[in-house]
Amino acid sequence: MMGKFLTKKKVVFILIAVFLLLYVVSTLIYKVQPKIALISIDGVISDYYPIVQNLDIARKSSSIKAVVIKVNSPGGSVGASQEIYRAIEKLRQEKPVVVSMGNVAASGGYYVSIPANVIYANTGTITGSIGVIVQHLDATKLLSKVGIKISNIKSGKNKDILYPNRPLTPESKKLLEKTIKDIYEEFLQDIVKYRNIDINTLRKYADGRIMSGKEAKRLKLIDKIGNIQDAVEEAKDLVGLKGKKVILIELKPKPPLLEQLLGAKIENILTPTGIYYLMSFE
Numbered sequence: 001m002m003g004k005f006l007t008k009k010k011v012v013f014i015l016i017a018v019f020l021l022l023y024v025v026s027t028l029i030y031k032v033q034p035k036i037a038l039i040s041i042d043g044v045i046s047d048y049y050p051i052v053q054n055l056d057i058a059r060k061s062s063s064i065k066a067v068v069i070k071v072n073s074p075g076g077s078v079g080a081s082q083e084i085y086r087a088i089e090k091l092r093q094e095k096p097v098v099v100s101m102g103n104v105a106a107s108g109g110y111y112v113s114i115p116a117n118v119i120y121a122n123t124g125t126i127t128g129s130i131g132v133i134v135q136h137l138d139a140t141k142l143l144s145k146v147g148i149k150i151s152n153i154k155s156g157k158n159k160d161i162l163y164p165n166r167p168l169t170p171e172s173k174k175l176l177e178k179t180i181k182d183i184y185e186e187f188l189q190d191i192v193k194y195r196n197i198d199i200n201t202l203r204k205y206a207d208g209r210i211m212s213g214k215e216a217k218r219l220k221l222i223d224k225i226g227n228i229q230d231a232v233e234e235a236k237d238l239v240g241l242k243g244k245k246v247i248l249i250e251l252k253p254k255p256p257l258l259e260q261l262l263g264a265k266i267e268n269i270l271t272p273t274g275i276y277y278l279m280s281f282e
Helices: 002-032 049-060 079-094 140-147 170-194 197-206 213-218 228-238 257-262
Strands: 035-042 064-071 076-077 097-106 119-121 126-130 210-212 247-251 277-278
Touching: 035 049, 035 228, 049 064, 049 079, 049 247, 064 228, 076 079, 079 097, 079 277, 097 228, 119 213, 119 228, 126 213, 170 197, 210 213
Parallel strands: 035 064, 035 247, 064 097, 097 119, 097 126
Antiparallel strands: 076 277, 126 210
């Protein structure tokens, strides 16, 4: 009786050992199998860190051979867009990057796409909108009407340049225009660095206008017409894996705790003051 019990115990231990061995082997095989990472840039670009973090994970992983970035964005803040642009620049130095534009990849959405080795768009993708914008709301008349007076205690005359309780003076406007021009020129230089277009030709179309993917290809602002599947195949081809089995993994940013609890994404209701690469909705 005791012998039978020991035999059963032995069988259980062997089964557990085999299971653990299979698990370890399959994990090791998965780790070394070639992969293509898929990273999404969706909505207004403001919180850049989760995207930059995933780009860095893809760059450092030896099993990730190429990265496909799915862009569906009308743009966003200049600083956040530049952070992502630089991270993609860094990534492409080590492995190929292919962008697939969705419905919209305009202004900052186009800007973050620029450093990719290959940019895909559909013929009906809305892109372009190359330019910079800053808004000033003058609420002085409204505040006066309702009898509200706000005083700004400031260290310098331009410290409250975008505050709504003061009108924009010609001097302030000139200062803002200079800042906008500086950022706009940098936008153009960042385009010609990676896109096969002459800067003088680019200036003719970089006036904030939107354009279709078809038109963007004609102007050499993108490389090819195609969808996300074409972009994945392009990535495989660039690393010599065409026709071979490749694992496609999606790197997603972890949502904030409140979003996890609510089970829904919390979007910004108001656009904070700042300078933007953002497509106009007016």
